[in-house]
Amino acid sequence: MEFDLRKAINAISDIVQNRPAPIREFDQIYMKVADMVIQAEYVARVFNDKNIVFVGDGDGIALSTAHLKAQSVINYGPKSITVLDFDERIVNSVRRFGEKLYPKIEILAYLYNVAEALPPEHFGAYDGFHINPPWGASNDGESVITFFERGSQATKENSLGIVVMADDPELLWTQKVIRDTQQCALNLGYVVSELLPQLHLYHLDDAPELRSCSCLFRRIDPICMQTTSKPLEPTRLENFYGKNSPLLFRYVRERPTLNTNRESDQLYILEKLEVNNG
Numbered sequence: 001m002e003f004d005l006r007k008a009i010n011a012i013s014d015i016v017q018n019r020p021a022p023i024r025e026f027d028q029i030y031m032k033v034a035d036m037v038i039q040a041e042y043v044a045r046v047f048n049d050k051n052i053v054f055v056g057d058g059d060g061i062a063l064s065t066a067h068l069k070a071q072s073v074i075n076y077g078p079k080s081i082t083v084l085d086f087d088e089r090i091v092n093s094v095r096r097f098g099e100k101l102y103p104k105i106e107i108l109a110y111l112y113n114v115a116e117a118l119p120p121e122h123f124g125a126y127d128g129f130h131i132n133p134p135w136g137a138s139n140d141g142e143s144v145i146t147f148f149e150r151g152s153q154a155t156k157e158n159s160l161g162i163v164v165m166a167d168d169p170e171l172l173w174t175q176k177v178i179r180d181t182q183q184c185a186l187n188l189g190y191v192v193s194e195l196l197p198q199l200h201l202y203h204l205d206d207a208p209e210l211r212s213c214s215c216l217f218r219r220i221d222p223i224c225m226q227t228t229s230k231p232l233e234p235t236r237l238e239n240f241y242g243k244n245s246p247l248l249f250r251y252v253r254e255r256p257t258l259n260t261n262r263e264s265d266q267l268y269i270l271e272k273l274e275v276n277n278g
């Protein structure tokens with residue numbers, strides 16, 4: 001991997017400037033800039049010329065990958081990127097920035113909550129997926145598995161998936177979540193193709209040293225593919241964002257602003273999720 005580091009960091013800094021303020025309650029904890037360069041270049045390499053989907057992307061890795069290519073920092077990268085996220089501020093910021101990158105690369109973004117079935121237009125539609133989900137310290141990795149299943153449902157037979165998970169050998173819960181995610185992946189017909197351990201750091205005040213790995217999964221057994229997408233069982237919503245922090249909200253809605261080129265001064269409205277218990 002060879003590229004001009006100054007050009008790369010300047011490109012990523014455009015993306016950082018475009019990110020809405022993170023909401024800690026929903027595990028929006030942003031990746032540090034140097035690690036974004038590394039992850040974005042990696043995504044571009046793995047998904048060169050592919051149509052890919054990000055299920056959740058507050059970090060801005062989708063735009064970073066696209067911008068590195070559009071700015072000719074690297075000469076490879078995905079053909080198109082679709083971002084699905086429940087935060088309208090993120091969806092709008094991706095659309096806004098994405099318009100500037102078209103036609104060099106196509107970026108689309110839609111509101112979607114993983115608690116709900118994947119809309120048919122996204123089912124089996126992409127060549128690969130990328131997720132950096134809530135890390136599942138308090139729900140035995142259930143939130144990682146939920147995002148994995150949605151990514152898997154959104155992709156075609158011979159798909160690849162990049163999963164970013166907490167990874168600290170001293171913290172047993174992180175290793176158990178990695179194990180359980182790999183177990184779920186096996187059941188869905190994937191093998192681990194590559195694991196880059198302890199690769200990224202985050203702007204996380206209470207655990208500034210907590211790193212994540214990047215694990216690449218390859219689907220080798222399409223027979224195990226899920227053929228439908230269903231809403232999450234209510235029990236899987238529990239402790240989704242941490243202890244006693246269930247998944248309650250359907251969308252984070254952006255509040256309108258007079259400043260049309262930037263995110264709206266950190267204002268948002270929470271829209272409740274309707275859970276069907278019957």
Ligand SMILES: C[S@@+](CC[C@H](N)C(=O)[O-])C[C@H]1O[C@@H](n2cnc3c(N)ncnc32)[C@H](O)[C@@H]1O
Binds near residue numbers: 022029057090
């Ligand atoms: C949970 S955060 C994980 C930390 C990651 N470093 C980040 O901040 O992007 C990843 C993304 O998932 C999105 N997200 C959280 N809960 C979601 C849900 N229920 N459905 C869809 N996206 C969700 C967040 O808005 C965020 O963009």
